[in-house]
Amino acid sequence: MQAWLSDLQQLLAHGDTVVLVTVARVEGSAPREAGTKMIVTRDTARHTIGGGHLEWRAIEIAREVLRDGVRRPRMRRLERMALGPSLGQCCGGAVVLAFERLDVSDLGWVATLAKRLAAGQASVRSVSFGPSADPVLLTEGEPGCATPDCLLWDGAGFDERQGKAPAGNQDGVSPAGLAALLTETIVPREFSVVLFGAGHVGAALVRVLATLPCRVRWVDERDAQFAQHLLPAALHDLTNVEVDANDAPDEAVDEAGPDSYFIVMTHNHARDLALAERILRRGDFAFFGMIGSRTKRRQFEHRLAARGIDPARLARMACPIGIEGIADKSPEVIAIAVAAQLLRTVEANRSGRTAADVPSSATLSFSPSTDHDSDIR
Incomplete structure (x- = not known):
């Protein structure tokens, strides 16, 4: 609302x-x-x-x-x-x-x-x-x-x-x-976000998304991670966020509605790969972004292509994630860069522009803020 x-x-x-x-x-x-x-x-x-x-x-x-x-x-x-x-x-x-x-x-x-x-x-x-x-x-x-x-x-x-x-x-x-x-x-302004990962970046991103017109399902199998980053009182401020401590996070992909915005930033590369495959096989997502480096993207493209994922769908994967031109890699800065990329995509989708009209981090000639694999996720 x-x-x-x-x-x-x-x-x-x-x-x-x-x-x-x-x-x-x-x-x-x-x-x-x-x-x-x-x-x-x-x-x-x-x-x-x-x-x-x-x-x-x-x-x-x-x-x-x-x-x-x-x-x-x-x-x-x-x-x-x-x-x-x-x-x-x-x-x-x-x-x-x-x-x-x-x-x-x-x-x-x-x-x-x-x-x-x-x-x-x-x-x-x-x-x-x-x-x-x-x-x-x-x-x-x-x-x-x-x-x-x-x-x-x-x-x-x-x-x-x-x-x-x-x-x-x-x-x-x-x-x-x-x-x-x-x-x-x-008209309804809310868009649906499914966020995987309750690390430092995920927690910072949730705090930004809580101020935006969206509904967030925040998924991580590590229940303790939510308590680590958010005091109980803070959860009351996240009125548009559903916390989902789920041992089978893949289920959240299947249960999401069409035109959802998926963001993957877990602590586990194998988990990231499984989620990426599941999201890309759906094909009806409005946005799919994943934290990581250019090297990670190349590795994932090779593995996902070997599993039969269409190259056209692979091209829709935003990895590294975040708007271009920001070098700072602190969680709070990454969160703002990712939120800005989300909002830009939402505006493009609502105005009827195609994905080609929105610059993708995969096609940039310089590094966006999240071109990394670190322990802060």
């Missing part, structure tokens, strides 16, 4: 009243894209629409909406903000922000949206910014839709040039009821 939605559901279920701030439109250069969200309560603000004075002003307006909404519970407001000298930001563009006051009565559509995303289904959320304050409309997205979208359809009452409503109305909508309509396609 997307982090903002999880937090929103939790706050509303607790009985809190909040303002959901959405970047409804971007004009020119801006710090965040359309559809980005922030949640503002009376005392806190969660997530970010870009920071700086823009965010400070957005929080200020959101709390005005919270106060004014006592008399108008389903209050909504649009504001256009130029990212120039008036806000002390040099982006040069402008954004239109949508403010929605939400309370426990909105929990229904929030819970429905959360269930759809958890099931891998896209949804379209429509919000009107008129005096009638129509309920949020949630409909199913197009089958196979994987691209988020956010559109603001202007009504007669919103002056997009000045970011103001007609005289006498400060809500950004027309008193006649002709108002803007926000429609956004919200």
Whole structure:
């Protein structure tokens, strides 16, 4: 589930009243894209629409909406903000922000949206910014839709040039009821990662992946390794990580869904080879990366080819793993390099690019950060 939605559901279920701030439109250069969200309560603000004075002003307006909404519970407001000298930001563009006051009565559509995303289904959320304050409309997205979208359809009452409503109305909508309509396609953002190896690099990588929109199955047959690297309290922070102390780690390959992202960094070369063969025989993976040196890659290619693995599939194996150009081999640096490579691949897959469009560490003319076989795995 997307982090903002999880937090929103939790706050509303607790009985809190909040303002959901959405970047409804971007004009020119801006710090965040359309559809980005922030949640503002009376005392806190969660997530970010870009920071700086823009965010400070957005929080200020959101709390005005919270106060004014006592008399108008389903209050909504649009504001256009130029990212120039008036806000002390040099982006040069402008954004239109949508403010929605939400309370426990909105929990229904929030819970429905959360269930759809958890099931891998896209949804379209429509919000009107008129005096009638129509309920949020949630409909199913197009089958196979994987691209988020956010559109603001202007009504007669919103002056997009000045970011103001007609005289006498400060809500950004027309008193006649002709108002803007926000429609956004919200798609599941989480990708599935199966990580083999609970050594120093694996533990460092898990801590990075815990902050990203993914679901991680962390596999190692050595149960003590998990306790060595993670205090019990730390496990509570890894809400998107499933720890799997498994004497038969190969099972995790078979149980993973299609388009999974596999990362192999165990302490045992024989185990790495067995996992590599099993993953490559599947063929339906979105990414397969393995820690190691160029020598290890050549040895594995020779052995896997002898076992009948198609050379085209071998070419998809990222080994050495990690983005290019980083020489430091400490676990934390390797983890960031691998996470960056994962994110780059996720972006390529979602935009419909092929693997050939994403540089592979196997084709680089200089050594990436993880061109090694060491004991830190």
